[in-house]
Amino acid sequence: MARFKKKKASGQQKINTASLPDIIFMLLFFFMVTTVMREVTLIVKIKAPEAAAVQKLEKKSLVSYIYVGVPLKSGIYGTESRIQLNDAFATVNDIQDYIIKEREQRDEADRKFLTTSIKADENTRMGIITDIKQELRKIGAFKINYSSRKIYDLKK
Amino acid sequence: MAARSTxxxxxxxxADIAFLLLIFFLVTTTMDVDTGITRKLPPPVEDEQDIDIKxxxxxxxxxxxxxxxxVEDKPGNIRTLKDQAKKFFMNPTNDEDLPEKKLEVIEHLGEIYVSKGVISLKNDRGTSYKMxxxxxxxxxxxxxxxxxEMSVQYxxxxxxxLVDDTKRQAIQKAIPMAISEAEPENIGGN
Structure with a gap:
């Protein structure tokens, strides 16, 4: 009972690419998961001021944001500068609570590295910013960052 | 015939479909880097005491x-502010009206004069954030x-x-970022 195997056609063997989609999907999921889309929907208009000597804000997970600007729907909310915390308008008195909540969300070891980023519109008056800073001082959130867009010095 | 595999x-x-999705995500995710001026606020003062600074x-x-x-009781200009501040802080001619210096020994730099100058910034409630x-x-x-300048010199x-951390710290010590913000006062109103 001799069996004859058909000889395979000699030629280039095709590489199995069946796992290629899996690899790409893995990359895809990696990117989908790592990109933090935690940005809140802004309800105030913010155009950050320009500055040249800026530093990068590192470790975004350790940053809490305070937004200050004129409400987008100024017809309803007026044209006075307002503070936005999370997704709602707030007053200066809410800042301490907000910072406490932000602290509680973090690991105890990370709490002292918490930075507060003040994202304010360039036409805001300093009065409201000063009030925010006073509240932050009271609660002990000393590390702050004035968010600003980087411009390059032409002279350099 | 029946045993034929599907x-x-x-x-x-x-793979192409996945690539397309991948590229879509890569392009749409704005990895906008947050930049800004970092500052450290002073702790609140309990009772107002005048700290003597000359x-x-x-x-x-x-x-x-x-x-x-x-600026220094004279109308100033934003364009010249930087040079004024630099000149004040370094006091190159050892002027009597400009800040004192203290001789300190700093690692990597040796004996060096550290300026005692402080820049005091005060703003009104009506000042614009932009300014x-x-x-x-x-x-x-x-x-x-x-x-x-100091880094290049040394x-x-x-x-x-400069990557060496100890050298960075040495320079930071020799030129401390001395910007102090005055306690707010309500002068101009909102």
Whole structure:
């Protein structure tokens, strides 16, 4: 009972690419998961001021944001500068609570590295910013960052 | 005939589809880097006490509600503020009216005169945030440039490119970022 195997056609063997989609999907999921889309929907208009000597804000997970600007729907909310915390308008008195909540969300070891980023519109008056800073001082959130867009010095 | 295996679905294009999705995500995710001027707020003062600082050690910068500058009791200009601050802080000619210096020994740098100068920034409640940031920016630039100059002088490399942490700290010690913000006072109203 001799069996004859058909000889395979000699030629280039095709590489199995069946796992290629899996690899790409893995990359895809990696990117989908790592990109933090935690940005809140802004309800105030913010155009950050320009500055040249800026530093990068590192470790975004350790940053809490305070937004200050004129409400987008100024017809309803007026044209006075307002503070936005999370997704709602707030007053200066809410800042301490907000910072406490932000602290509680973090690991105890990370709490002292918490930075507060003040994202304010360039036409805001300093009065409201000063009030925010006073509240932050009271609660002990000393590390702050004035968010600003980087411009390059032409002279350099 | 019946034992024939089911024909495989061609999965060759799967990779392309996944690539397309991947590229879509890569393009749409704005990894906008947050930049800004970092500052450290002073702890709140319990009772108001006057800390004695000699007049010559203080460089006063005032910004009023119409965004005008008063630098050392004279009307100032934002363009010259940086150079004024640098000149004040370093006191190259050992002027009597400019800040004192203290001889200190710092690792990597040896004996060095450290300026006791402090820049005092005061603003009105009506000052615009834009102007405030511009002033802060100019003052930061002044210190950055001083550090750069020192770094080039001692290590032959700009401060930004200095990787050695102890050397960075040495320069930060020799040129401390001395910007103090006065306690707010309600002067101009909102």
């Amino acid at each position: 024909p495989e679905v061609n999965a060759g294009s799967m 007049q010559r050690n203080v460089f006063k910068v005032l910004v009023n509600s119409s965004d005008r500058l008063l 405030y940031i511009r002033v802060q920016d100019e003052l930061t630039k002044a210190f950055d440039e001083l550090r750069d 290590f032959g490399i700009s401060f930004d490119n």
